[in-house]
Amino acid sequence: MRTLRAALVVVIVTWCGIAHAADRPNFLIIMADDCTHSDLAVYGGRNAKTPHLDRFASQGLVFNRAYLAEAMCQPCRAELYSGRFPMGNGCAWNHSASIPTITTMPQHLGALGYRVGIAGKIHVGPKKAFPFEMVGGYDRSCVHNPTQPHNVADVKAFMSTKQGDKPFCLVICLVEPHRPWVMGDASQYPPDKIQLPPNIADTEQTRKEYGAYLAEITYMDGQVGEILDALDDSGHADDTLVLFSSEQGSQFPGNKWTNWDTGVHTALIARWPGRTPVHQRTDAIVMYADVLPTLVDLAGGDPASHHYDGTSFQQVLLGKADTHRTYAYTEHNNVPEGTPYPVRGVTDGTFRYVRNLTPDAAYFEKHLMAKGTYWTTWVDEESTDARTHDLIERFVHRPAEQLYNTSLDPYEMVNLADDPKHAAIKAKLSAELDRWLKAQGDPGVAQDTQEAYEASKHGNHLYRAPE
Numbered sequence: 001m002r003t004l005r006a007a008l009v010v011v012i013v014t015w016c017g018i019a020h021a022a023d024r025p026n027f028l029i030i031m032a033d034d035c036t037h038s039d040l041a042v043y044g045g046r047n048a049k050t051p052h053l054d055r056f057a058s059q060g061l062v063f064n065r066a067y068l069a070e071a072m073c074q075p076c077r078a079e080l081y082s083g084r085f086p087m088g089n090g091c092a093w094n095h096s097a098s099i100p101t102i103t104t105m106p107q108h109l110g111a112l113g114y115r116v117g118i119a120g121k122i123h124v125g126p127k128k129a130f131p132f133e134m135v136g137g138y139d140r141s142c143v144h145n146p147t148q149p150h151n152v153a154d155v156k157a158f159m160s161t162k163q164g165d166k167p168f169c170l171v172i173c174l175v176e177p178h179r180p181w182v183m184g185d186a187s188q189y190p191p192d193k194i195q196l197p198p199n200i201a202d203t204e205q206t207r208k209e210y211g212a213y214l215a216e217i218t219y220m221d222g223q224v225g226e227i228l229d230a231l232d233d234s235g236h237a238d239d240t241l242v243l244f245s246s247e248q249g250s251q252f253p254g255n256k257w258t259n260w261d262t263g264v265h266t267a268l269i270a271r272w273p274g275r276t277p278v279h280q281r282t283d284a285i286v287m288y289a290d291v292l293p294t295l296v297d298l299a300g301g302d303p304a305s306h307h308y309d310g311t312s313f314q315q316v317l318l319g320k321a322d323t324h325r326t327y328a329y330t331e332h333n334n335v336p337e338g339t340p341y342p343v344r345g346v347t348d349g350t351f352r353y354v355r356n357l358t359p360d361a362a363y364f365e366k367h368l369m370a371k372g373t374y375w376t377t378w379v380d381e382e383s384t385d386a387r388t389h390d391l392i393e394r395f396v397h398r399p400a401e402q403l404y405n406t407s408l409d410p411y412e413m414v415n416l417a418d419d420p421k422h423a424a425i426k427a428k429l430s431a432e433l434d435r436w437l438k439a440q441g442d443p444g445v446a447q448d449t450q451e452a453y454e455a456s457k458h459g460n461h462l463y464r465a466p467e
Contacts, residue, residue: 024299025272026159026240027109027169029291030227032220033073033121033142033178035246036255037267038197038410039217046195048217049188052225053269056244060271061317062281065349067328068288071248071256071263072337073142074123076288077173080245081105081130083292083308086331087440087465092447093333096456097125099464105292106131108306109169112299117158120173126459133158135170142178150223152230159234168236169295174223177216179251179367184215199254199262199411201388203377213250241272241298241317243291253375253395254411257337257365259345259354261406264330270317277319284316285325285349307467327429329436330354333448338365342448346433351422352412353429354402357445363396401426440465 039045042057068076069085070092078084078091081104086092090099106116120138124130137154139147158170176183191207194214200206224244231237246267249255255262268286270276289310293303297312315321332343341363345354369375382389394413403419403426404412416422437444443463446452452462 024112024167025275026167026236027114027295027298028159028227028231028240028242029169029171030224030242030244031077031171031173032217032244032246032267033173033175034248034250034256035177035217035220035267036249036252036262037246037265038262039214039250040246040267042269043267044410047189048214048221050217050221052221052228053244056224056228056242056271057269058279059273060242060269060278061276061319063268063270063286064281064283065285065328066245066266066268066287067264067285067330067347068248068266069264069329070331070333071258072332073121073178073247076248076266077124080288080291081124081171083289083306083310085289085309085329085440085465087442087463088307088309090456090461090464091124092331092463093335093453093456094337096453097459098129099461100126100128100459102129103306104130105169105171105295106133108292108296108301109299112296112301113166114169114299115158115163115166116169118171118173119155119158121175122173132171138172139175142175143180144175145180146182147175152226155227156230156234159231159236159240167239167299172227174220176220176223177213177250181209181212181216184212184217184219186212186215188218189214197262197411198413199260199391199394200252201378201381201385201391203374203381203388205377206374209374210252213252238273241270241275244269245288251368253368253378253391257332257334257368259330259332259343259352260412261347261352261404262411264328264345272317275318280319282316282322283349284313284321284323285328285347286313286316287325287328290324309465327432327436329433331442333453334363334365335448335450335453337367338363338369340445340448342445344433344437344442344444346429346436347406348429350405350407351425351429352402352404352406353426353433354404355430355433356398356400356402357448359398359400363398401430403429 072094082089117135118132119135137151189211249263293308293312313324330345334341342357401417403417
Protein backbone atom coordinates (compact mmCIF):
# COMPACT_ATOMS: atom_id res chain seq x y z
CA MET A 1 0.00 0.00 0.00
CA ARG A 2 2.82 2.39 0.90
CA THR A 3 4.51 1.65 -2.46
CA LEU A 4 1.25 2.30 -4.30
CA ARG A 5 0.75 5.64 -2.50
CA ALA A 6 4.31 6.66 -3.36
CA ALA A 7 3.75 5.75 -7.00
CA LEU A 8 0.56 7.81 -7.08
CA VAL A 9 2.38 10.79 -5.61
CA VAL A 10 5.04 10.53 -8.33
CA VAL A 11 2.37 10.32 -11.04
CA ILE A 12 0.45 13.29 -9.65
CA VAL A 13 3.56 15.44 -9.27
CA THR A 14 4.74 14.49 -12.76
CA TRP A 15 1.33 15.23 -14.26
CA CYS A 16 1.18 18.61 -12.51
CA GLY A 17 4.65 19.44 -13.78
CA ILE A 18 3.70 18.60 -17.35
CA ALA A 19 0.48 20.59 -17.06
CA HIS A 20 2.39 23.56 -15.73
CA ALA A 21 4.92 23.35 -18.59
CA ALA A 22 2.14 23.06 -21.15
CA ASP A 23 0.42 26.08 -19.65
CA ARG A 24 3.45 28.30 -20.22
CA PRO A 25 3.11 30.42 -23.35
CA ASN A 26 5.60 30.92 -26.11
CA PHE A 27 6.64 34.55 -26.50
CA LEU A 28 6.86 36.44 -29.78
CA ILE A 29 7.98 40.06 -29.63
CA ILE A 30 7.79 42.13 -32.83
CA MET A 31 9.50 45.51 -32.81
CA ALA A 32 9.33 48.32 -35.32
CA ASP A 33 12.23 50.80 -35.47
CA ASP A 34 11.87 54.57 -34.93
CA CYS A 35 8.09 54.64 -35.30
CA THR A 36 6.21 57.37 -33.45
CA HIS A 37 3.34 55.60 -31.68
CA SER A 38 0.83 58.33 -32.56
CA ASP A 39 1.48 57.81 -36.28
CA LEU A 40 -0.19 54.39 -36.02
CA ALA A 41 -3.93 54.28 -36.66
CA VAL A 42 -4.55 52.37 -33.44
CA TYR A 43 -3.11 55.36 -31.54
CA GLY A 44 -4.94 58.00 -33.53
CA GLY A 45 -2.65 58.34 -36.56
CA ARG A 46 -4.47 59.94 -39.49
CA ASN A 47 -2.17 58.98 -42.34
CA ALA A 48 -0.47 55.58 -42.24
CA LYS A 49 -2.33 52.54 -43.57
CA THR A 50 -1.77 49.65 -41.13
CA PRO A 51 -4.41 46.96 -41.79
CA HIS A 52 -2.45 44.14 -40.14
CA LEU A 53 -1.78 46.05 -36.93
CA ASP A 54 -5.38 47.25 -36.86
CA ARG A 55 -6.59 43.65 -37.06
CA PHE A 56 -4.02 42.49 -34.51
CA ALA A 57 -5.08 45.23 -32.08
CA SER A 58 -8.71 44.13 -32.40
CA GLN A 59 -7.68 40.66 -31.24
CA GLY A 60 -5.94 41.75 -28.06
CA LEU A 61 -5.12 44.42 -25.50
CA VAL A 62 -3.78 47.87 -26.43
CA PHE A 63 -1.69 49.70 -23.83
CA ASN A 64 -2.41 53.43 -23.97
CA ARG A 65 0.44 54.36 -21.62
CA ALA A 66 3.55 52.32 -22.43
CA TYR A 67 6.93 54.04 -22.19
CA LEU A 68 10.64 53.48 -22.55
CA ALA A 69 13.27 55.22 -20.46
CA GLU A 70 15.42 56.58 -23.27
CA ALA A 71 14.28 57.41 -26.80
CA MET A 72 17.22 55.87 -28.65
CA CYS A 73 17.57 52.43 -30.22
CA GLN A 74 20.29 50.84 -28.11
CA PRO A 75 19.31 52.13 -24.65
CA CYS A 76 15.66 51.19 -25.07
CA ARG A 77 16.49 47.68 -26.34
CA ALA A 78 18.93 47.13 -23.49
CA GLU A 79 16.15 48.16 -21.09
CA LEU A 80 13.68 45.77 -22.73
CA TYR A 81 16.02 42.78 -22.65
CA SER A 82 17.43 43.38 -19.15
CA GLY A 83 14.49 44.70 -17.14
CA ARG A 84 16.84 47.43 -15.93
CA PHE A 85 16.86 51.18 -16.55
CA PRO A 86 19.87 52.68 -18.38
CA MET A 87 21.81 53.34 -15.17
CA GLY A 88 21.15 49.76 -14.06
CA ASN A 89 22.12 47.92 -17.24
CA GLY A 90 24.84 50.43 -18.18
CA CYS A 91 23.57 51.46 -21.62
CA ALA A 92 22.80 55.14 -21.10
CA TRP A 93 24.07 56.29 -24.52
CA ASN A 94 23.47 55.17 -28.09
CA HIS A 95 26.22 53.06 -29.69
CA SER A 96 27.69 52.15 -26.30
CA ALA A 97 27.55 48.91 -24.31
CA SER A 98 25.85 47.47 -21.28
CA ILE A 99 27.69 46.25 -18.19
CA PRO A 100 29.35 42.96 -19.25
CA THR A 101 28.31 41.11 -16.10
CA ILE A 102 24.55 41.69 -16.33
CA THR A 103 22.25 38.84 -17.29
CA THR A 104 19.30 39.34 -19.60
CA MET A 105 16.39 37.73 -21.42
CA PRO A 106 18.32 34.78 -22.90
CA GLN A 107 19.76 33.74 -19.52
CA HIS A 108 16.60 34.39 -17.51
CA LEU A 109 14.17 32.61 -19.82
CA GLY A 110 16.78 30.04 -20.82
CA ALA A 111 17.04 28.97 -17.18
CA LEU A 112 13.29 28.34 -17.27
CA GLY A 113 13.61 26.02 -20.25
CA TYR A 114 13.00 28.44 -23.12
CA ARG A 115 14.76 28.67 -26.45
CA VAL A 116 15.48 32.40 -26.85
CA GLY A 117 16.19 33.75 -30.32
CA ILE A 118 16.47 37.08 -32.08
CA ALA A 119 16.01 37.99 -35.74
CA GLY A 120 16.80 41.26 -37.47
CA LYS A 121 18.40 44.27 -35.79
CA ILE A 122 20.30 43.45 -32.60
CA HIS A 123 22.01 46.69 -31.48
CA VAL A 124 22.87 45.61 -27.94
CA GLY A 125 26.16 44.48 -26.48
CA PRO A 126 28.35 42.95 -25.35
CA LYS A 127 27.23 39.55 -26.66
CA LYS A 128 28.20 37.97 -23.33
CA ALA A 129 25.37 39.92 -21.72
CA PHE A 130 22.88 39.22 -24.52
CA PRO A 131 23.54 35.64 -25.75
CA PHE A 132 20.54 35.30 -28.02
CA GLU A 133 20.33 32.47 -30.55
CA MET A 134 20.63 34.18 -33.93
CA VAL A 135 17.74 33.62 -36.33
CA GLY A 136 18.04 34.64 -39.97
CA GLY A 137 15.73 36.13 -42.53
CA TYR A 138 15.71 39.82 -41.57
CA ASP A 139 18.16 42.65 -42.18
CA ARG A 140 20.31 43.48 -39.16
CA SER A 141 21.29 46.92 -40.49
CA CYS A 142 18.80 49.77 -40.16
CA VAL A 143 20.74 51.98 -42.59
CA HIS A 144 20.91 49.75 -45.67
CA ASN A 145 19.60 51.45 -48.79
CA PRO A 146 17.52 49.54 -49.68
CA THR A 147 16.77 47.22 -46.79
CA GLN A 148 17.88 43.69 -47.64
CA PRO A 149 15.07 41.31 -48.69
CA HIS A 150 13.42 39.47 -45.82
CA ASN A 151 12.24 35.86 -45.62
CA VAL A 152 10.08 34.35 -42.86
CA ALA A 153 11.41 30.81 -43.44
CA ASP A 154 13.97 30.88 -40.61
CA VAL A 155 11.49 32.49 -38.25
CA LYS A 156 8.87 29.87 -39.09
CA ALA A 157 11.43 27.10 -38.59
CA PHE A 158 12.42 28.48 -35.17
CA MET A 159 8.79 28.61 -34.05
CA SER A 160 7.99 25.18 -35.49
CA THR A 161 11.05 23.18 -34.42
CA LYS A 162 10.49 20.90 -31.45
CA GLN A 163 13.22 20.66 -28.82
CA GLY A 164 11.54 18.40 -26.33
CA ASP A 165 8.99 20.37 -24.36
CA LYS A 166 10.89 23.65 -24.63
CA PRO A 167 8.73 26.67 -25.41
CA PHE A 168 10.24 29.51 -27.42
CA CYS A 169 10.83 33.21 -27.01
CA LEU A 170 11.56 34.97 -30.29
CA VAL A 171 12.26 38.68 -30.75
CA ILE A 172 11.92 39.95 -34.32
CA CYS A 173 13.42 43.40 -34.75
CA LEU A 174 12.37 45.02 -38.01
CA VAL A 175 14.37 47.94 -39.38
CA GLU A 176 11.46 50.03 -40.64
CA PRO A 177 10.58 52.87 -40.43
CA HIS A 178 14.16 53.85 -39.46
CA ARG A 179 15.87 56.20 -41.92
CA PRO A 180 16.68 56.02 -44.78
CA TRP A 181 13.01 55.94 -45.76
CA VAL A 182 13.34 53.90 -48.95
CA MET A 183 10.98 50.94 -48.55
CA GLY A 184 7.31 50.73 -49.43
CA ASP A 185 5.20 52.66 -51.91
CA ALA A 186 5.44 56.39 -51.22
CA SER A 187 2.92 57.07 -53.99
CA GLN A 188 0.23 55.98 -51.52
CA TYR A 189 1.01 59.16 -49.61
CA PRO A 190 0.83 62.22 -51.90
CA PRO A 191 2.58 65.08 -50.07
CA ASP A 192 -0.37 67.46 -50.40
CA LYS A 193 -2.73 64.94 -48.79
CA ILE A 194 -0.67 64.33 -45.64
CA GLN A 195 -1.91 65.70 -42.32
CA LEU A 196 1.25 66.76 -40.52
CA PRO A 197 1.27 66.67 -36.70
CA PRO A 198 1.59 70.04 -34.93
CA ASN A 199 5.21 69.49 -33.85
CA ILE A 200 6.40 69.22 -37.48
CA ALA A 201 7.02 72.28 -39.69
CA ASP A 202 5.16 72.36 -42.98
CA THR A 203 7.63 72.56 -45.87
CA GLU A 204 7.54 70.86 -49.25
CA GLN A 205 10.60 68.72 -48.46
CA THR A 206 9.18 67.77 -45.05
CA ARG A 207 5.97 66.55 -46.66
CA LYS A 208 7.91 64.51 -49.21
CA GLU A 209 10.05 62.84 -46.55
CA TYR A 210 7.09 62.34 -44.25
CA GLY A 211 5.34 60.49 -47.05
CA ALA A 212 8.35 58.23 -47.46
CA TYR A 213 8.31 57.60 -43.70
CA LEU A 214 4.61 56.70 -43.82
CA ALA A 215 5.30 54.30 -46.70
CA GLU A 216 7.84 52.52 -44.51
CA ILE A 217 5.24 52.21 -41.73
CA THR A 218 2.93 50.46 -44.20
CA TYR A 219 5.83 48.27 -45.35
CA MET A 220 6.54 47.39 -41.71
CA ASP A 221 2.87 46.59 -41.19
CA GLY A 222 3.04 44.15 -44.09
CA GLN A 223 5.92 42.36 -42.40
CA VAL A 224 3.89 42.12 -39.19
CA GLY A 225 1.17 40.41 -41.21
CA GLU A 226 3.67 37.93 -42.69
CA ILE A 227 5.10 37.12 -39.26
CA LEU A 228 1.65 36.52 -37.77
CA ASP A 229 0.80 34.26 -40.72
CA ALA A 230 4.03 32.33 -40.06
CA LEU A 231 2.98 31.94 -36.43
CA ASP A 232 -0.37 30.57 -37.61
CA ASP A 233 1.43 28.13 -39.93
CA SER A 234 3.64 26.95 -37.06
CA GLY A 235 0.58 25.79 -35.16
CA HIS A 236 1.46 27.91 -32.13
CA ALA A 237 -0.83 30.91 -32.53
CA ASP A 238 -3.10 29.83 -29.68
CA ASP A 239 -0.31 29.18 -27.17
CA THR A 240 1.83 32.24 -27.93
CA LEU A 241 1.78 35.65 -26.28
CA VAL A 242 2.54 38.14 -29.05
CA LEU A 243 3.72 41.64 -28.16
CA PHE A 244 4.10 44.38 -30.75
CA SER A 245 5.98 47.59 -29.94
CA SER A 246 6.86 50.59 -32.08
CA GLU A 247 10.12 51.38 -30.23
CA GLN A 248 10.77 55.14 -29.80
CA GLY A 249 9.65 58.06 -31.93
CA SER A 250 10.66 58.82 -35.51
CA GLN A 251 13.55 60.88 -36.82
CA PHE A 252 11.59 64.09 -36.98
CA PRO A 253 12.28 66.93 -34.51
CA GLY A 254 10.67 66.44 -31.13
CA ASN A 255 10.39 62.65 -31.30
CA LYS A 256 13.48 60.43 -31.12
CA TRP A 257 16.35 61.74 -28.95
CA THR A 258 13.95 63.68 -26.71
CA ASN A 259 11.88 63.33 -23.53
CA TRP A 260 8.70 64.58 -25.18
CA ASP A 261 5.83 62.11 -25.32
CA THR A 262 6.32 61.53 -29.04
CA GLY A 263 9.81 60.27 -28.21
CA VAL A 264 9.42 58.07 -25.14
CA HIS A 265 5.83 56.87 -25.53
CA THR A 266 5.73 53.54 -27.34
CA ALA A 267 3.01 51.39 -28.85
CA LEU A 268 2.41 48.14 -26.99
CA ILE A 269 -0.20 45.65 -28.13
CA ALA A 270 -0.61 42.19 -26.59
CA ARG A 271 -2.45 39.12 -27.87
CA TRP A 272 -2.65 35.76 -26.13
CA PRO A 273 -5.79 33.94 -27.31
CA GLY A 274 -8.07 32.99 -24.47
CA ARG A 275 -6.02 34.93 -21.93
CA THR A 276 -5.68 38.61 -22.87
CA PRO A 277 -8.83 40.72 -23.24
CA VAL A 278 -10.05 41.07 -26.81
CA HIS A 279 -10.48 44.46 -28.50
CA GLN A 280 -9.82 46.35 -25.28
CA ARG A 281 -7.48 49.10 -24.09
CA THR A 282 -5.82 49.80 -20.77
CA ASP A 283 -4.52 53.01 -19.19
CA ALA A 284 -2.13 51.09 -16.93
CA ILE A 285 1.34 52.67 -17.02
CA VAL A 286 4.03 50.19 -18.05
CA MET A 287 7.64 50.52 -19.18
CA TYR A 288 10.05 48.43 -21.23
CA ALA A 289 11.76 47.50 -17.95
CA ASP A 290 8.54 45.74 -16.92
CA VAL A 291 8.42 43.38 -19.92
CA LEU A 292 11.09 40.86 -18.90
CA PRO A 293 9.77 40.46 -15.34
CA THR A 294 6.33 39.85 -16.86
CA LEU A 295 7.66 37.15 -19.19
CA VAL A 296 9.56 35.48 -16.35
CA ASP A 297 6.37 35.57 -14.27
CA LEU A 298 4.31 34.00 -17.06
CA ALA A 299 7.02 31.39 -17.63
CA GLY A 300 6.66 30.17 -14.06
CA GLY A 301 9.73 31.91 -12.69
CA ASP A 302 10.10 34.31 -9.79
CA PRO A 303 10.84 37.88 -10.92
CA ALA A 304 11.95 38.70 -7.37
CA SER A 305 14.93 36.37 -7.85
CA HIS A 306 16.47 38.88 -10.29
CA HIS A 307 17.49 42.49 -9.78
CA TYR A 308 14.95 44.17 -12.04
CA ASP A 309 13.95 47.81 -12.11
CA GLY A 310 10.67 46.68 -13.60
CA THR A 311 7.86 44.58 -12.14
CA SER A 312 5.46 42.09 -13.69
CA PHE A 313 2.24 43.44 -15.18
CA GLN A 314 0.79 39.96 -15.63
CA GLN A 315 -2.48 40.95 -13.93
CA VAL A 316 -2.99 43.84 -16.37
CA LEU A 317 -2.15 41.58 -19.29
CA LEU A 318 -4.78 39.07 -18.20
CA GLY A 319 -7.41 41.75 -17.69
CA LYS A 320 -7.43 41.31 -13.89
CA ALA A 321 -6.04 44.77 -13.05
CA ASP A 322 -6.25 48.19 -14.66
CA THR A 323 -3.26 49.86 -12.97
CA HIS A 324 0.44 49.07 -12.67
CA ARG A 325 2.97 51.89 -12.25
CA THR A 326 2.31 55.26 -10.72
CA TYR A 327 5.07 56.92 -12.78
CA ALA A 328 7.21 56.33 -15.84
CA TYR A 329 10.74 57.77 -15.87
CA THR A 330 12.75 59.08 -18.81
CA GLU A 331 16.20 60.39 -19.63
CA HIS A 332 18.42 61.42 -22.50
CA ASN A 333 22.19 61.66 -22.95
CA ASN A 334 23.10 63.22 -26.28
CA VAL A 335 26.69 62.03 -26.70
CA PRO A 336 27.66 60.60 -29.22
CA GLU A 337 24.68 61.76 -31.31
CA GLY A 338 25.60 65.42 -30.86
CA THR A 339 26.79 67.95 -28.32
CA PRO A 340 26.05 67.16 -24.64
CA TYR A 341 22.44 67.88 -23.72
CA PRO A 342 21.27 65.81 -20.72
CA VAL A 343 17.52 65.63 -20.08
CA ARG A 344 15.49 63.87 -17.38
CA GLY A 345 11.74 63.45 -17.04
CA VAL A 346 8.79 61.77 -15.36
CA THR A 347 5.10 61.28 -16.20
CA ASP A 348 2.08 60.12 -14.27
CA GLY A 349 0.31 59.34 -17.53
CA THR A 350 -1.54 62.66 -17.51
CA PHE A 351 1.13 65.27 -16.82
CA ARG A 352 4.76 65.15 -17.95
CA TYR A 353 7.58 67.01 -16.21
CA VAL A 354 10.87 67.47 -18.09
CA ARG A 355 14.10 68.89 -16.71
CA ASN A 356 16.77 70.13 -19.12
CA LEU A 357 20.04 70.05 -17.18
CA THR A 358 21.91 72.50 -19.46
CA PRO A 359 19.19 74.90 -20.63
CA ASP A 360 21.67 77.59 -21.67
CA ALA A 361 23.11 75.28 -24.32
CA ALA A 362 21.62 74.82 -27.80
CA TYR A 363 20.47 71.34 -28.68
CA PHE A 364 22.11 69.70 -31.70
CA GLU A 365 21.69 66.18 -33.12
CA LYS A 366 24.02 65.31 -35.97
CA HIS A 367 21.72 62.99 -37.99
CA LEU A 368 18.45 64.81 -37.71
CA MET A 369 19.88 68.27 -38.30
CA ALA A 370 22.26 67.30 -41.11
CA LYS A 371 22.54 69.38 -44.26
CA GLY A 372 20.48 68.23 -47.22
CA THR A 373 17.54 66.99 -45.14
CA TYR A 374 14.16 68.59 -44.51
CA TRP A 375 15.78 70.40 -41.54
CA THR A 376 17.57 72.69 -43.98
CA THR A 377 14.21 73.78 -45.36
CA TRP A 378 13.01 74.58 -41.85
CA VAL A 379 15.98 76.87 -41.35
CA ASP A 380 15.44 78.46 -44.76
CA GLU A 381 11.84 79.33 -43.87
CA GLU A 382 12.43 80.34 -40.27
CA SER A 383 12.77 84.05 -41.00
CA THR A 384 9.56 84.28 -43.03
CA ASP A 385 7.28 81.80 -41.25
CA ALA A 386 6.48 82.43 -37.57
CA ARG A 387 5.27 78.88 -36.92
CA THR A 388 8.45 77.33 -38.32
CA HIS A 389 10.50 79.76 -36.23
CA ASP A 390 8.61 78.71 -33.08
CA LEU A 391 9.11 75.00 -33.82
CA ILE A 392 12.86 75.48 -34.29
CA GLU A 393 13.05 77.46 -31.05
CA ARG A 394 11.05 74.77 -29.25
CA PHE A 395 13.51 72.14 -30.40
CA VAL A 396 16.85 73.93 -30.13
CA HIS A 397 16.40 76.24 -27.13
CA ARG A 398 14.63 74.72 -24.16
CA PRO A 399 13.90 76.09 -20.69
CA ALA A 400 15.16 74.47 -17.51
CA GLU A 401 11.73 73.01 -16.78
CA GLN A 402 8.82 71.92 -18.91
CA LEU A 403 5.40 70.72 -17.80
CA TYR A 404 2.68 69.43 -20.07
CA ASN A 405 -0.85 68.16 -19.66
CA THR A 406 -0.30 65.37 -22.14
CA SER A 407 -3.85 64.07 -21.88
CA LEU A 408 -5.18 67.39 -23.26
CA ASP A 409 -2.08 68.36 -25.27
CA PRO A 410 -0.76 65.08 -26.73
CA TYR A 411 2.00 66.75 -28.78
CA GLU A 412 3.01 68.79 -25.73
CA MET A 413 3.04 72.18 -27.42
CA VAL A 414 2.03 74.28 -24.38
CA ASN A 415 4.56 74.49 -21.55
CA LEU A 416 2.77 74.94 -18.21
CA ALA A 417 5.87 75.05 -16.03
CA ASP A 418 5.43 78.73 -15.13
CA ASP A 419 1.66 78.56 -14.71
CA PRO A 420 0.79 79.08 -11.00
CA LYS A 421 -2.31 76.90 -11.41
CA HIS A 422 -0.04 73.92 -12.07
CA ALA A 423 2.56 74.63 -9.41
CA ALA A 424 1.44 71.76 -7.19
CA ILE A 425 1.64 69.07 -9.86
CA LYS A 426 5.00 70.44 -11.02
CA ALA A 427 6.37 70.28 -7.48
CA LYS A 428 5.04 66.74 -7.02
CA LEU A 429 6.56 65.44 -10.26
CA SER A 430 9.83 67.29 -9.66
CA ALA A 431 10.17 65.67 -6.23
CA GLU A 432 9.42 62.24 -7.68
CA LEU A 433 12.04 62.76 -10.37
CA ASP A 434 14.58 63.74 -7.70
CA ARG A 435 13.77 60.56 -5.78
CA TRP A 436 14.23 58.37 -8.85
CA LEU A 437 17.49 60.03 -9.91
CA LYS A 438 18.92 59.52 -6.44
CA ALA A 439 17.83 55.87 -6.40
CA GLN A 440 19.47 55.38 -9.80
CA GLY A 441 22.71 57.05 -8.75
CA ASP A 442 22.37 59.41 -11.69
CA PRO A 443 25.27 61.94 -11.72
CA GLY A 444 23.39 64.33 -14.04
CA VAL A 445 25.53 66.48 -16.31
CA ALA A 446 28.63 64.35 -15.72
CA GLN A 447 27.01 61.38 -17.43
CA ASP A 448 26.50 63.11 -20.77
CA THR A 449 30.19 63.45 -21.59
CA GLN A 450 32.56 61.94 -24.11
CA GLU A 451 34.60 60.49 -21.24
CA ALA A 452 31.69 58.61 -19.72
CA TYR A 453 30.53 57.38 -23.12
CA GLU A 454 33.97 56.13 -24.17
CA ALA A 455 34.45 54.33 -20.86
CA SER A 456 31.13 52.51 -21.30
CA LYS A 457 32.14 51.15 -24.69
CA HIS A 458 35.04 49.34 -23.01
CA GLY A 459 33.03 47.98 -20.10
CA ASN A 460 34.41 50.54 -17.67
CA HIS A 461 31.21 52.28 -16.62
CA LEU A 462 31.99 55.39 -14.60
CA TYR A 463 28.42 55.69 -13.36
CA ARG A 464 25.85 52.99 -12.62
CA ALA A 465 22.89 52.40 -10.33
CA PRO A 466 23.68 51.11 -6.84
CA GLU A 467 23.09 47.39 -6.40
